[in-house]
Each structure stands twice: as structure tokens, then as C-alpha cells.
Amino acid sequence: MNYTNQSNSFRIFICIAAFFLDPLNMATAQTEIPDAVAVQKKTILAVVQNLEQKHVKPKAIDDQFSAIVWKKYLESLDPNKDILLKTDFQQLKKYELNIDDDLHNGSAAFFNAAYQIYQQRLIAAAAGYKKILATPLNFSNNESVQLNGTLRDFAENQTALTRLWQQKAKYMVLKKMMDLDKSKTNNPVQEKEARVKVDKWLAGTFKNLTGPSAVNEKFSQYLNIVTLEVDPHTSYFAPVQTRNMNSQMAKRFYGIGLELQDKEGDVFIKALRPGGMAIKSGLVDVNDRILSISDANGKMLDISGVPITEVANLIRGDKDTEVSLALLKMNGQEKTVALKRAEIKDEEGRARSAVIEKDGQKIGYLYLPEFYVDMNNPNGIRSADDVQNEIIRLKEQQVKGIVFDLRNNGGGSLDEVVKMTGYFIGPGPKVQIKDPKEIKIHTTKTSALYDGPLVVMVNEQSASASEIFAAAIQDYNRGIIVGSPSTYGKGTAQATIPMGKMGDKITGSPNVSYGSMRLTQHHFYRINGASTQLKGVQSDVVLPGKLAYLKIKESDNITALAWDSIPAAAYIKSHKAEVWDKMLNLAKEAAANKDVFKIIDENSKLLAKHQLDPVSLNYSKFGKQQSELLTYVRNIEHAAQLPDAKKISVMRIANYSEVSGNEWYQKWIEGISADLYLDKSLDIINKIIAVK
Numbered sequence: 001m002n003y004t005n006q007s008n009s010f011r012i013f014i015c016i017a018a019f020f021l022d023p024l025n026m027a028t029a030q031t032e033i034p035d036a037v038a039v040q041k042k043t044i045l046a047v048v049q050n051l052e053q054k055h056v057k058p059k060a061i062d063d064q065f066s067a068i069v070w071k072k073y074l075e076s077l078d079p080n081k082d083i084l085l086k087t088d089f090q091q092l093k094k095y096e097l098n099i100d101d102d103l104h105n106g107s108a109a110f111f112n113a114a115y116q117i118y119q120q121r122l123i124a125a126a127a128g129y130k131k132i133l134a135t136p137l138n139f140s141n142n143e144s145v146q147l148n149g150t151l152r153d154f155a156e157n158q159t160a161l162t163r164l165w166q167q168k169a170k171y172m173v174l175k176k177m178m179d180l181d182k183s184k185t186n187n188p189v190q191e192k193e194a195r196v197k198v199d200k201w202l203a204g205t206f207k208n209l210t211g212p213s214a215v216n217e218k219f220s221q222y223l224n225i226v227t228l229e230v231d232p233h234t235s236y237f238a239p240v241q242t243r244n245m246n247s248q249m250a251k252r253f254y255g256i257g258l259e260l261q262d263k264e265g266d267v268f269i270k271a272l273r274p275g276g277m278a279i280k281s282g283l284v285d286v287n288d289r290i291l292s293i294s295d296a297n298g299k300m301l302d303i304s305g306v307p308i309t310e311v312a313n314l315i316r317g318d319k320d321t322e323v324s325l326a327l328l329k330m331n332g333q334e335k336t337v338a339l340k341r342a343e344i345k346d347e348e349g350r351a352r353s354a355v356i357e358k359d360g361q362k363i364g365y366l367y368l369p370e371f372y373v374d375m376n377n378p379n380g381i382r383s384a385d386d387v388q389n390e391i392i393r394l395k396e397q398q399v400k401g402i403v404f405d406l407r408n409n410g411g412g413s414l415d416e417v418v419k420m421t422g423y424f425i426g427p428g429p430k431v432q433i434k435d436p437k438e439i440k441i442h443t444t445k446t447s448a449l450y451d452g453p454l455v456v457m458v459n460e461q462s463a464s465a466s467e468i469f470a471a472a473i474q475d476y477n478r479g480i481i482v483g484s485p486s487t488y489g490k491g492t493a494q495a496t497i498p499m500g501k502m503g504d505k506i507t508g509s510p511n512v513s514y515g516s517m518r519l520t521q522h523h524f525y526r527i528n529g530a531s532t533q534l535k536g537v538q539s540d541v542v543l544p545g546k547l548a549y550l551k552i553k554e555s556d557n558i559t560a561l562a563w564d565s566i567p568a569a570a571y572i573k574s575h576k577a578e579v580w581d582k583m584l585n586l587a588k589e590a591a592a593n594k595d596v597f598k599i600i601d602e603n604s605k606l607l608a609k610h611q612l613d614p615v616s617l618n619y620s621k622f623g624k625q626q627s628e629l630l631t632y633v634r635n636i637e638h639a640a641q642l643p644d645a646k647k648i649s650v651m652r653i654a655n656y657s658e659v660s661g662n663e664w665y666q667k668w669i670e671g672i673s674a675d676l677y678l679d680k681s682l683d684i685i686n687k688i689i690a691v692k
Contacts, residue, residue, distance in 0.1 A: 037108075039514060040106075040108045040111075040219065041106035041107070041108070042106065042501070042514055043219075043223070043236075043499065043514040043515065044102075044103060044106045044107070044108060044223070045106040046499040046514060046517075047103075047223055047226065047227065047236055047499070047517060048061065048103050048104060050497060050499075050517050050519055051226075051227065051230055051234070051519075054497070054519055054521060055230055055231075055234065055519060055520055055521070056435060056436065056492070056520050056521050056522060056523065057231070057520075057561060058230070059229070059230045061100045061103055061104070062100050063097045063100060065099075065100055065229060066096065066097050066098065066099035066100040066101075067096050067097060068229055069099050069225055069226055069229055070092070070095060070096045070099055070110065071096075072225050072229070073110075073111075073114065073221075073222055073225040074088075074089060074092065074114060076221060076225055077114065077118050077218070077221075078118075078121075078149075078154075079149050080147070080149040081149040081152050081153070081154050081155070081164075082125070082149075082155075082161070082164050082165065082168060083118065083121045083122060083125055084117070084118070084121055084154055085121070085154060085155055085156070085157065085158070085161060086153075086154045086155065086156055087157075088117050088121070088154075089154070091117065092110070092113060092114055092117070095109065095110035095113065095114075098110070103226065108219070108222075111218075111219060111222045115215060115218055115219075118218070119210060119214075122206060122209050122210050123206075123210065125165065125206065126202070126203070126206035126210075128161075128162055128165045129165055129169055129199075129202050129206075130199065130202075130203070132165060132166055132169045133169055133173075133195050133198060133199040133202075136188065136191060136192070136195075137169065137170050137173055137191065137195065139170065139174060139186060139191075139617060139618060139619035139622070140618065140619070141617070141618065142616075142618050142621075143167065143616075143617045143618070144167075144614040144615055144616045144617055145164070145167035145168060145170070145171055145614060145615055145617060146614045146615075147168075147171065147614075147615055148611070148612055151612065167617060169198070170617045171615055171617060172198045172202075173191065173194045173195050173198050174194075174617065174619065174622050175626075176194035176197055176198055177190050177191060177194040178622075178623065178626055180193060180194055180197075186619040186620075197264055200264070200265060200304075201264060201265035201305070203304070203305065204265050204304040204305020204306070205265070205305045206305070207302075207304065207305050208305040208306050208307070208310075216238060217238075219238075220236060220237075220238045220241070220515075223236040224236050227517070228559060229559055230520075230559070231492065231520050231559055231560065231561050232554065232557040232559055232560055233490065233492055233494055233518065233520055234494070234517070234518065234519055234520045235517065235518045236515060236516075236517055237496075237515050237516045237517070237518065238515045239513040239514070239515050240313060241515070242496075242498070242513070242515055242516040244313060244316075245496075245516075246375075246376065252343055252344065252345050252346060252374065252380070252381070253316050253343075253344055253346070254316060254317060254318060254319045254321075254341040254342060254343055254344065255276070255312075255315050255316045255317075255341055255342075255344045256276055256277040256278045256284075256315060256323065256339045256340075256341060256342070257272060257273035257274075257275065257276010257277055257278045257279060257342075257344055258271075258272065258273070258276070258278050258284070258315060259271040259272070259273065260290075260308050260311060260312060261308075262308045265304065265305055266289055266304070267289070267290045267303060267306075267308055267311050268287055268288065268289050268290070269284060269285070269286055269287065269288045269289075269290065269327075270286065271286060271663065272284065272286065273344060276342070276344060277339045277340060277341070277342055278339060281337065281339055283335070283337040283339075284325075284327065284337060284339075285329065285330070287330055288327040288328065288329055288330070289327065289328040290303060290311065290325055290326070290327060290328075291303070291304075291326040291327065291328055291334065292325075292326040293311065293314040293315060293323065293324070293325055293326075294322075294323055294324040294325075295314065296317070298324070300324065300326060301314065316341070317341050318341065319341060319342065319343065320340055320341065320342075321340070321341050322338050322339065322340050322341070323338070323339060323341060324336055324337065324338045324339075325337055325339070348664045348665075349369050349370070349372070350369075350372070350381065350383070350386055351366070351367065351368045351369075351383060351386040351387050351390055352366075352367055352390065352668070353365060353366045353367065353390040353391075353393060353394055353653060354650050354651065354652065354653060354669070354672065355394065355397045355399060355650075355651040355652075355653060356403075356648055356649060356650055356651065356672075356682060357649045357651060358648065358649070358679075358682040358683075358686060359686050361400045361401070361686055361689060362397060362398060362399045362400055362651075363399055363400060363401050363402070363403060363682055363685055363686070364391075364394030364397070364399035364401070364402040364403070365402075365403050365405065365650075365672065365678065366387065366390055366391070366394065366402055366403065366404045366405065367405045367668075367672075368383060368387060368404070368405070368406060368409055369408070369409060370383070370409055370410060370411065370412045370465075371383050371409070371411060371412030371413045371414075371416045371417050371420075371465040371466075372412055372413070372416070373412070373413040373415070373416055382413075382416060383412065383413065383416045383420075384415075384416040384417075384419035384420050384423075387420050387423065388423060388449060391423060391449050391450050392449075393653055394450075394653075395450065397651075397653065399452075400452065400453065400689050401452055401453035401454065401455070401685040401686070401688075401689050402450060402452065402453070402454055402455075402685075403454075403455045403456075403457060403678065403681045403682065403685055404424075404454065404455070404456045404457065404479075405457045405678070406456060406457060406458050406462045406466040406469065406470065407457050407458060407459045407461070407462060407483065407677075408459065408461045408462070409461075409462055409463070409465075409466040410461065410462075410463045410464065410466070410488075411463050411464025411465040411466060411467075411490070412464070412465050413465065414431075414433075414442070414465060414468070414493060414524075416465070417431075417465040417466075417468050417469050418430045418431060418442050418443075418444060418468075419444065420469060421444065421468070421469055421472045421473070422444030422445075422446055422448070423448060423449040423450060424448060424449070424450055424451075424454060424473065424478060424479070425444075425448060425472060425473070425476050425478050425574065426444075426446070426447050426448035426451070427443070427444055427445050427446065427447065428443060428444070428476075428571050428572070429441045429442070429443045429527045429569040429570070429571050430442055430443060430444060430468070430472050430527065431468045431471075431472065431524055431525070431526070431527065432524065432525040432526075432527065432529075432566060432569060433493060433522050433523070433524050433525075434522060434523045434524070434525065434566060435521060435522050435523075439525075439566060441527075441569050453479075453685050453688050453689050453691075454473065454478060454479030454480070454685075455479060455480045455482055455587075455681045455684055455685045456469070456470050456473055456479055456480070456481050456482065457482050457483050457677065457678070457681055458470055458481060458482070458483040458484065458487050458537065458539060459483045459484045459487070459545050459547060460484045460486075460487065460488060460545070460547040460548070460550075460552060460553055461488060461547065461552070462483070462487040462488060462537075463487065463488035463489075463490045463554075464488075464490045464493075466487065466488075467487050467488065467489075467490065467491070467532040467536060467537050468524060468532075470487060470537045471526040471527075471532060471537050472526070472527060474537060474540070475526055475527050475528045475571070475573075476527075476571065476573050476574045477573040477574050477575040477580040478574040478575075480540045480541060480583065480584070480587045480684060480685075480688065481537060481538075481539045481540045481541070482539055482540065482541045482543060482587075482591075482677075482680070482681050482684060483539045483541075483542070483543055483545070483677070484539060484542070484543070484544070484545050484547065484548065485538065485539060485542050485544075485548075486535065486536035486537060486538050486539065486553075487532070487536035487537045488536055488552075488553050488554055489532060489533060489534045489535055489536035489553050489554035489555055490532065490533065490536075490554050491523055491524055491525070491531040491532040491533030491534070491554075491561075491563070492520045492522065492523055492524070492533065492561060493520070493521065493522040493523070493524050494518045494519055494520050494521065495518075495519055495521050496516050496517070496518050496519075497516060497517045497519055498513065498515075498516045499513070499514040499515055499516055499517065500512050500513040500514045500515075501514075520561075523561075523564075525565065525566050527568060527569040527571050528568045528569075529565045529566050529567050529568040529569075530565050531563050531564055531565055533554065533560070533561060533562070533563045533564075534554055534555045534560060534562070534563045535555075535563055536553070536554070540584055540587060540588075541587050541588055541590075541591045541684060543591060543594075543597055543677055543680055544594075544597045544598075544600055544601040544604075545600065545604070545677070546600060546603075546604045546607075546636050546640070547604075548601065548604055548605075549604050549605050549607075549608035550608060579691060582691055583688045583691050586684075586687040586688055586691065587684045587687060587688060589687065590680070590683040590684045590686070590687040591680050591683070591684060596639050596676065597639075599635060599636075599639040600636050600639045600640060603632045603633075603635040603636045603639075604632075604636060606632050607629070607632040607633065607636070610625075610628065610629055610632065613625075639676070640675075640676045640677070641674045641675075641676065642673075642674045642675070642676055642679055646679070647673045647674055648672065648673045648674070648675070648678065648679055648682070649673075650669050650672060650673045652669065
């Protein structure tokens with residue numbers, strides 16, 4: 001294995017990667033608009049080629065692979081096991097060992113056959129629910145339903161499936177009744193109102209599942225079952241998903257400046273973004289209900305039952321293009337408005353900081369939701385630059401320590417995280433990246449921007465680039481890692497590869513996109529040689545959290561790649577052993593009083609168990625179950641929130657005057673002032689400030 005040093009001028013991503021043209025993935029045909037079969041074929045062939053030729057650890061696409069994909073795709077179509085029958089599996093059995101051959105030939109035979117059956121079952125389910133909800137429901141019997149599909153089998157026949165629909169309809173109506181009636185009384189008026197609302201929501205849902213875009217969505221789902229069988233982070237993205245992914249990393253997109261809200265399956269305008277075309281036009285108001293939105297061809301699409309994320313995708317588009325919205329105004333009048341899309345910057349999703357005063361010390365709080373970067377714009381935003389600016393602001397405020405919050409940060413750009421570790425550690429190796437040919441040691445060369453006391457907050461959803469940062473800080477003895485027993489446990493790096501067909505300027509044919517793949521091509525390792533794969537980064541000080549009993553980590557994925565290690569890089573620790581040991585002991589001492597965390601831990605365990613229990617369909621028993629569930633949630637929320645008398649004193653930084661009036665900024669300040677975990681982290685950093 002060859003070793004090379006790598007400066008911070010690389011373009012590998014953790015989670016979401018830069019786009020680049022790859023001739024191996026560009027088809028040579030020059031037809032202007034490929035038909036659906038041709039698109040499916042070329043997309044399948046490109047996906048298989050990438051999996052077999054470019055994955056860091058290719059898996060044989062054979063009969064065994066085929067059988068697993070066959071089973072997982074059918075289960076993914078109906079995870080709640082309330083649409084398909086066991087006989088549908090038998091009907092599709094002939095494809096079980098043929099999918100590998102179909103994939104190599106670019107055939108979507110199994111997908112198309114499964115989709116046809118699935119659509120027929122959806123139509124039957126829609127009619128079945130409609131019939132059930134047409135008459136009053138009885139909630140006096142002692143019956144229950146298991147909502148967790150993993151704990152049930154598929155129905156043997158239509159009679160059993162209809163029985164399940166009846167039970168699930170009762171559950172949905174019961175839940176809606178509880179939402180509508182705060183007094184929790186079982187009466188016919190509330191029951192009818194709840195039935196009408198559930199019927200409307202289901203009608204919209206089934207309409208969306210059987211609509212024009214459904215086949216493309218399920219085709220993407222099918223390809224993702226194929227890719228995820230190779231490893232949990234190799235994925236396929238359809239063209240629209242590719243554009244959204246790029247916008248998310250760049251923290252900018254083109255839209256009209258709306259914040260949306262889902263109410264009972266209807267989409268309302270919650271707020272108008274300052275500077276957006278919606279507020280500038282004067283034609284759009286808060287609480288307007290969106291009825292339909294124009295598609296790329298100008299056709300108005302009814303959005304009833306469409307998920308709010310897809311509604312947002314319809315509103316977004318290319319710069320200076322026009323989108324039309326049919327709105328139902330508060331006065332009952334319908335109005336259609338046409339607005340031109342313009343750039344919207346996502347300030348809420350960027351790094352930010354605040355100064356906190358605790359026990360006479362000024363502490364800097366630095367928050368980063370992800371390691372974002374705009375790869376399509378050399379002058380675009382970079383998370384490392386934003387963090388650098390926040391550190392400078394905090395130093396200007398003469399803070400004595402910094403708490404860096406990476407909770408729920410799922411990763412992002414490797415380039416950006418390496419730069420950030422340099423801001424806190426200074427020159428030296430930061431992470432090792434391994435592919436089948438070599439190991440690259442990624443380093444920074446500049447002096448540290450901040451060398452004072454440091455605490456890094458993590459939880460089970462701190463992944464990838466977050467784990468690189470936390471691991472480097474820990475390996476160098478640079479700061480204290482505080483949070484869940486361990487982080488997510490992802491030790492692989494992905495590149496995003498566009499797939500499609502190059503256009504021809506001579507003939508006038510445009511580029512055609514088949515989407516993109518996020519492909520695992522590297523492993524990354526700590527500078528001590530250990531992988532974070534499966535194991536994550538273990539916290540120096542453990543503070544139990546509400547996610548502890550949920551199966552959401554890398555180790556819960558059966559296709560996750562194995563843990564391994566490589567030789568350590570050469571590096572010098574920031575603190576001598578005796579000083580570091582003293583800091584660790586003081587940090588653990590500061591978090592010693594864990595009674596409140598026991599409450600969180602115990603209720604999180606009860607909540608996880610409760611979600612696996614069958615749900616009663618008896619009105620009074622259902623109410624009792626819901627009350628218990630709500631009690632667990634409230635106990636966790638109450639324990640995790642500081643009482644008013646003990647809230648954190650947050651001092652706003654002057655530079656935030658441009659966002660201080662925004663609702664999200666005010667909520668952020670309110671949130672961190674009551675954050676129990678942040679409060680404990682402040683206690684920890686105050687303990688280590690005096691250590692020399």
C-alpha cells in the first residue's frame with residue numbers, strides 16, 4: 001500500500017460530493033428525448049457499471065444478490081404490509097433469481113411487473129378505505145392493531161387485508177379525534193369530522209401514489225434497493241433529486257421565498273422570506289392555501305396529498321424561470337399568481353455563533369449543521385470560511401473557551417472539515433483516506449486560529465465529516481468530546497457521479513441527465529489508524545440522550561462495511577498526558593450529577609418499547625395509551641430543558657443584526673438558552689479553563 005501526503009486542495013466529499021463529468025457514464029446516442037424504456041435501460045446500465053467498476057468494495061451481482069433485492073424491493077413498496085398480498089409475491093417469484101441478469105442487460109422487467117401489481121393494489125386499497133370511512137366506526141370493542149410492519153406478515157388473502165384496512169382506518173380516525181377534541185370525549189360529531197378529514201387525506205395520498213410522477217419515484221426507489229445492498233451509503237438520485245442535493249450543499253436555491261406548512265394534508269404558506277419574489281409581488285399572503293402549481297411545461301398540477309417536500313421541489317427551479325400558483329385566499333376567493341424564481345439563500349442552515357456568560361466566564365458557542373460548500377461557484381459559500389469568521393467574531397469578544405456543537409451534523413465536504421480541524425489544531429495530519437491503490441494523509445499547514453479550551457458536542461446523528469473532526473480533536477488531545485456514548489459510525493467517503501448523455505451542439509440536441517450516483521469509493525481513518533466505521537467516536541464524557549434506543553446508527557445497517565484499521569500517522573498531541581488526564585477528570589467531575597439524564601434515559605427506553613406495542617382501538621384504552629406516550633415525550637422534553645431560573649445567559653453578537661429579526665434566529669436563541677446538554681458542556685469547559 002502506497003502512502004502519500006495530501007494538502008487541503010482536494011475534492012472528496014463525505015455524504016455529498018462535487019459534481020464532475022465522467023465519460024464512462026455518458027451515453028453516446030444522440031436522440032434528443034429518449035423514451036422511458038431507453039432511459040430506464042441506460043440508467044440501469046450506468047448504475048451497474050459504477051457499482052462493479054468504481055465501488056471501493058464491489059459486491060457480486062449474482063443470484064444471491066438478486067434474491068435479496070427481489071425481497072427488499074417488494075417490502076420497500078409496502079413497508080406497512082397493508083397493500084400487497086402474499087399471492088403477489090408468488091406471482092412475482094419467477095423474477096427472484098433473474099434480477100442480476102436483468103440488471104446486466106439494462107432490463108427493468110421485474111420493476112415493471114411489480115409496479116403494475118402495486119398500482120392495482122393501491123387502487124383497490126383506495127376504494128377499500130373509501131368504503132370503510134363512509135359509515136360510522138365503532139370504538140367500543142376490545143381490539144388492537146400492530147402498526148409496525150416489521151412485526152407483521154403480509155396478508156394471506158383479500159379478506160385479511162380488508163380486516164387490516166378496517167383496523168388502520170379506526171386507528172387514523174381515533175388519532176384524529178384525539179387531535180380535534182381536547183376534552184377527549186367520544187361523540188358522533190367528532191367521529192364524523194375525523195372520518196371526513198382522514199378520508200380527504202387518504203384520497204390525496206393515494207392520488208399522489210398513483211399519479212404521473214409515481215413511476216419515476218418508484219423506479220428511483222428500485223435502483224436504491226440495488227445500490228443500498230452494496231453498502232448503506234451508495235445511492236441513486238433522480239435528476240430532480242440531484243438538483244436539490246446540489247442546492248442543499250450550496251445553501252442556495254432558486255424559488256420565490258415561501259415557507260410552507262402542512263395542515264391536515266393541505267399545504268399553506270406559513271411565512272414569506274424577506275427579499276423573496278412572493279413578498280415583493282404583494283400577491284401572496286401568509287395562510288394562503290396552495291391548490292395547484294405549474295410544472296416545467298406550464299401545466300397546473302393539483303397538489304392535494306402531495307408531500308410538502310415535493311411541493312417545495314415544484315416551487316423551486318432554475319433562475320429567472322416562472323412558476324404559477326393557484327391560491328385559496330383567506331376570503332375564500334381563488335387566485336392564480338405567476339412569479340419569477342430568484343436566488344434564495346439558506347441563512348438558517350449555515351454556521352453561526354453566540355457568546356454565553358456562565359459562572360463569570362464568557363464562552364463562545366459555535367453551531368454547524370453540516371459541512372456545506374458550493375462546488376459550482378468558486379465564489380460561493382464554504383462552511384470552513386463561515387466557521388473561520390465565527391471564530392474571529394468570538395475571539396473579538398474575548399471568550400475564554402469555545403463549545404463547538406456538531407449534534408445532528410450528518411457530514412458533508414471532506415475539504416471543509418480538514419480546514420476546520422486546522423483552525424483548532426494547527427499544522428499536521430488530520431485524516432487518512434484509503435482507496436484500493438493507496439492511503440492519502442490529508443494535512444493542514446497553517447497555524448491554529450484558536451488554541452484555547454475546546455469542547456465538541458456530538459450525538460448519535462453526528463456522522464462522517466463530524467466524526468473526522470471529533471476524532472482528530474480527540475486523537476490530538478485537543479478538546480473534550482461530550483455527548484452520546486458514540487457517534488453514528490460512518491467511516492466511508494463517497495463521490496457523486498453524474499449520469500447521462502452529452503448533447504451535440506451541431507445537431508442541437510441537449511444534454512440529457514439520467515440522474516447521479518453517490519458512490520462509496522474510499523474509507524477514512526483516524527490519524528491513530530482506527531476506522532470510525534461501525535464504532536464511531538466514543539465520547540470522553542457521556543451524556544445519555546433520547547436517541548439511544550432507536551436503531552439509527554451505521555451498525556444497525558446489515559449491509560454496512562466492516563471495521564478495520566491501518567497504521568497510525570505521525571503526529572504530536574496538543575497536551576501532555578498528565579495535563580490531559582487532569583482535564584478529562586475535571587470534565588467528568590463537572591458532569592457527575594446525572595439524575596436528570598437518568599430520567600431522559602429511562603423515558604427514552606420506555607418510548608422505544610411503546611412504539612413496538614400493538615395499539616388499542618378501544619376509545620378509552622387508546623386514549624390511555626396516547627396519554628402514556630405523551631407522558632414519556634413530555635418527561636424527556638421537560639428533563640432536557642432548563643427551568644426559567646437556570647436558563648443560559650446568551651449574548652447576541654453584533655454582527656447578527658441582519659438576521660436578528662428573523663423568527664428562526666429568535667427561536668435558535670431561545671432553544672440554546674434552555675439546552676440542558678449545552679449547559680453541561682459549559683460546566684465542563686469552565687472546569688478546564690483553569691488547567692495549564
